[in-house]
Amino acid sequence: MSELVPGGNLPLPEGAVTVRVPGPFDVSALVTDDGGRVRGDADFVFYNQPSAPGARLSGDALTVDPRRLRAGASRVTVVVSPADPGTPLGRLPAPVLQVTGAGGRALARFTPARPRQETVLLLAEIYRRGDSWKLRALGQGYADGLAGLARDFGVDVVDDPPTATAPAPSLTAPGTPRAAVPPVRTPAARTPVASGPRTAPAPAFRAPSGSPAPRPVPLTSPSPAPEPAAFLALVNSARSRAGSPAVTLDSRLADAARAHASAMASAGRLGVEGPDGVSVFQRLTAAGYAYITVGEHLVSGPRSPAELVEYCLRTEQPRRTLHDPAFSHVGLARAADGRSGDTYWTALWARPLTPADLTRTVDEVVDLTNRERAGAGLRPLAVDPLLARAAQAYSTDMAVRAFYSHTSPEGTQPWDRAAAAGCDRRSIGENIACGQRSAAEVVEGWMNSPGHRANILKPAFTHIGIGFAGGGPAGTYWTQLFGA
Numbered sequence: 001m002s003e004l005v006p007g008g009n010l011p012l013p014e015g016a017v018t019v020r021v022p023g024p025f026d027v028s029a030l031v032t033d034d035g036g037r038v039r040g041d042a043d044f045v046f047y048n049q050p051s052a053p054g055a056r057l058s059g060d061a062l063t064v065d066p067r068r069l070r071a072g073a074s075r076v077t078v079v080v081s082p083a084d085p086g087t088p089l090g091r092l093p094a095p096v097l098q099v100t101g102a103g104g105r106a107l108a109r110f111t112p113a114r115p116r117q118e119t120v121l122l123l124a125e126i127y128r129r130g131d132s133w134k135l136r137a138l139g140q141g142y143a144d145g146l147a148g149l150a151r152d153f154g155v156d157v158v159d160d161p162p163t164a165t166a167p168a169p170s171l172t173a174p175g176t177p178r179a180a181v182p183p184v185r186t187p188a189a190r191t192p193v194a195s196g197p198r199t200a201p202a203p204a205f206r207a208p209s210g211s212p213a214p215r216p217v218p219l220t221s222p223s224p225a226p227e228p229a230a231f232l233a234l235v236n237s238a239r240s241r242a243g244s245p246a247v248t249l250d251s252r253l254a255d256a257a258r259a260h261a262s263a264m265a266s267a268g269r270l271g272v273e274g275p276d277g278v279s280v281f282q283r284l285t286a287a288g289y290a291y292i293t294v295g296e297h298l299v300s301g302p303r304s305p306a307e308l309v310e311y312c313l314r315t316e317q318p319r320r321t322l323h324d325p326a327f328s329h330v331g332l333a334r335a336a337d338g339r340s341g342d343t344y345w346t347a348l349w350a351r352p353l354t355p356a357d358l359t360r361t362v363d364e365v366v367d368l369t370n371r372e373r374a375g376a377g378l379r380p381l382a383v384d385p386l387l388a389r390a391a392q393a394y395s396t397d398m399a400v401r402a403f404y405s406h407t408s409p410e411g412t413q414p415w416d417r418a419a420a421a422g423c424d425r426r427s428i429g430e431n432i433a434c435g436q437r438s439a440a441e442v443v444e445g446w447m448n449s450p451g452h453r454a455n456i457l458k459p460a461f462t463h464i465g466i467g468f469a470g471g472g473p474a475g476t477y478w479t480q481l482f483g484a
Helices: 145-152 228-241 251-267 280-286 305-314 316-323 355-375 385-401 414-420 439-447 450-456
Strands: 002-004 009-011 017-020 025-032 055-058 061-064 075-082 097-100 106-110 120-129 132-142 291-300 329-336 343-352 428-434 463-471 475-483
Touching: 002 009, 017 120, 025 055, 025 061, 097 120, 106 132, 228 305, 228 316, 228 329, 251 280, 251 291, 251 329, 251 343, 280 291, 280 343, 280 463, 291 305, 291 316, 291 355, 291 463, 291 475, 305 316, 355 439, 355 450, 355 463, 355 475, 385 414, 385 428, 385 463, 385 475, 414 428, 414 475, 428 439, 428 450, 439 450, 450 475
Parallel strands: 002 106
Antiparallel strands: 009 132, 017 061, 017 097, 025 075, 055 061, 075 120, 097 106, 120 132, 291 343, 329 343, 428 475, 463 475
């Protein structure tokens, strides 16, 4: 069974799968096409409408058979909300998504970060990639209930007219493994929120990964240059006040940002992955920038670099990215959707990969792992160069070939890869993870997962090897190989 993190995905077997969220929650789903929109109200599956072609809701379990979905359907977004609509999710136990296949075989589990003020959470999506289907963990929240969510996906929802004091709905993704969380979105149907003394509405900030595209084939138009020098001055002033070192502009980051902003504008939606199936991280590595850590701001709405920086500084997670002392380079670009006039921004933050940084990161993972073992009264693990070679090769392979699984596309298993590296240890174990941006974050994630924790704390293991690679759809790929 796979323990997923936000942004993590895995291939699904043939046939129906069931997703279940036990506890005081209501489960619902939206069936959409490639444009991210429902075809009609019948594509909204919830407690008052528990079935649609290929999707059936029974209690806390939603069963989806991709082969039986309506024609043109390419995505099913799984949503959870409190059974008591007036209760914020933050007051309930954290929802846990459990995914099973034929015969009840456990496939995956996903536990998002604990929500705050959100009343609806996008937990996961089942989506078509070529001729196969995959599951992706999301963990994004809405603060204005199922009505706002459904309206954004194109469901016709009759609602009371908005008032001037109505709070703006927010989209957040607490605990996302990237350095930035999705920014706030104000749907067009809602009252805009004024910012400061201006009488014009504030920019509408949209959230990546899950915000539907309103048009399948929008037009794009060029935008003025984003004044990188002015942007850099604002950023470094803010970083100086936070005690962080200055960053410099990098042309490779700017090229990747430009390509991704244009891709988002052409699709009319924000997303870590563009309509061409290429992630912002893959664009960065394709531009020739190998990184040890990376962060991104994907935002729609600001009219200038100053407004973009202002937004980042007043929002917690984007502010952390802007202030992060680990970053040394930044790149910025924007592109406009010529049909809607919306502006799409991409800011990329990174630190280049060096042999010294890679060694330091790997050593930190080993040290943190051994601290966990020491706390359990176990002997520390020694680094095995052969296990390390196999682990590094596998992290690189997952990033380059854009897959995430203990089984490689050729069908090899951890022990096969260890043996191919020349390791002859009798017992082999493996932990993998994707999306985490630091050694501390990845070890914490493994320790919070029972299966991964069991490997770390297995008394019989005596040796370890660590692999790390940047790129791919998730941005970072980590491998722990254990041996005895």
